[in-house]
Amino acid sequence: MEALKKAGTEDSPEIILDREANNMELSGRSLPEDVITFYEPVLSWIEEYSKNPLENTVFNFKFSYFNTASSKVILDILTLFEEMIEEGNHVLVRWHFADDDEDMQEAGEEYSDMVDVPFEMVMYS
Amino acid sequence: MAEPKQNPDKGFLEFVHDFYTSMKDNEIKLVYEGKVTHQITKAFIALAEAQMEKDEEATKVQRVVFHVMVECLQNISRHADEYEPGEALYSGKGVFMVSNTKEAYCITTGNAIYTKKIPELEATLKEINGLGVDKLKELYMKQMREGSLSEKGGAGLGFIDIRRKTGQQLDYHFLPISDKISFFLLTTLIPRSL
Numbered sequence: 001m002e003a004l005k006k007a008g009t010e011d012s013p014e015i016i017l018d019r020e021a022n023n024m025e026l027s028g029r030s031l032p033e034d035v036i037t038f039y040e041p042v043l044s045w046i047e048e049y050s051k052n053p054l055e056n057t058v059f060n061f062k063f064s065y066f067n068t069a070s071s072k073v074i075l076d077i078l079t080l081f082e083e084m085i086e087e088g089n090h091v092l093v094r095w096h097f098a099d100d101d102e103d104m105q106e107a108g109e110e111y112s113d114m115v116d117v118p119f120e121m122v123m124y125s
Numbered sequence: 126m127a128e129p130k131q132n133p134d135k136g137f138l139e140f141v142h143d144f145y146t147s148m149k150d151n152e153i154k155l156v157y158e159g160k161v162t163h164q165i166t167k168a169f170i171a172l173a174e175a176q177m178e179k180d181e182e183a184t185k186v187q188r189v190v191f192h193v194m195v196e197c198l199q200n201i202s203r204h205a206d207e208y209e210p211g212e213a214l215y216s217g218k219g220v221f222m223v224s225n226t227k228e229a230y231c232i233t234t235g236n237a238i239y240t241k242k243i244p245e246l247e248a249t250l251k252e253i254n255g256l257g258v259d260k261l262k263e264l265y266m267k268q269m270r271e272g273s274l275s276e277k278g279g280a281g282l283g284f285i286d287i288r289r290k291t292g293q294q295l296d297y298h299f300l301p302i303s304d305k306i307s308f309f310l311l312t313t314l315i316p317r318s319l
Contacts, residue, residue: 101184
């Protein structure tokens with residue numbers, strides 16, 4: 001499966017979706033002009049991946065900021081993981097947040113309440 | 126053909142001076158009137174970030190100001206109705222102001238909306254203002270789950286997010302412009318002691 005990679009910009013996150021390297025990550029800022037268009041390839045990639053996933057899927061969210069429109073798409077991504085788990089796959093979400101960013105920590109905790117997906121909260125300084 | 130004026134008249138100079146003084150008196154750091162594009166949004170947040178960094182503003186306050194600015198600017202670009210009859214349904218035009226005092230940052234937006242939309246908008250704002258921390262969280266989660274992204278890319282989450290991040294009431298006003306159009310003003314205070 002071909003990897004999907006995109007460098008981050010001032011308004012969009014870095015995307016690393018690489019099955020072969022077992023590396024899946026969204027990081028940085030997310031306030032793209034058109035959230036739907038920006039995340040469409042990400043959602044498609046994950047849907048495709050979910051048909052033949054690794055034995056253990058680990059997905060890293062390492063946002064420093066995301067706007068409310070992006071927050072909805074993040075839930076859509078998590079819902080895909082939930083479906084994978086329902087089909088018997090192992091998925092772990094690692095939610096990274098800066099040690100002084102309570103709001104980002106809380107956002108992760110809220111998502112973990114909303115979906116049946118294991119979360120690991122990872123604090124960084 | 127009219128010649129360009131070589132010397133602006135006295136009235137204009139006085140206006141500029143009054144405008145400047147008024148901005149200083151109200152500690153207004155940024156005023157913008159016009160179309161709010163994504164480029165404008167990015168430019169303003171970059172400007173505010175640089176300034177807050179320079180002022181050594183607390184990280185928490187910087188983050189909240191950033192959040193509120195983005196949501197407010199995207200509200201204008203997605204929801205502002207046309208002020209005058211035109212082709213575009215959404216004009217995306219409005220007024221955006223940032224001021225700050227020792228106590229707080231103040232972010233104000235103003236844009237035209239169709240008067241007929243006021244009851245629904247006001248009901249939403251009232252509901253959000255009436256909720257406590259836990260209920261706001263519930264509403265946010267419900268809206269994320271059940272709401273869908275509109276064509277304009279809004280998720281109906283902006284006001285709830287602003288209220289949650291600032292801990293303040295949403296301060297809003299509607300002023301009539303014509304029988305069909307009103308001006309919607311929203312002021313958000315971000316205490317520097319957050």
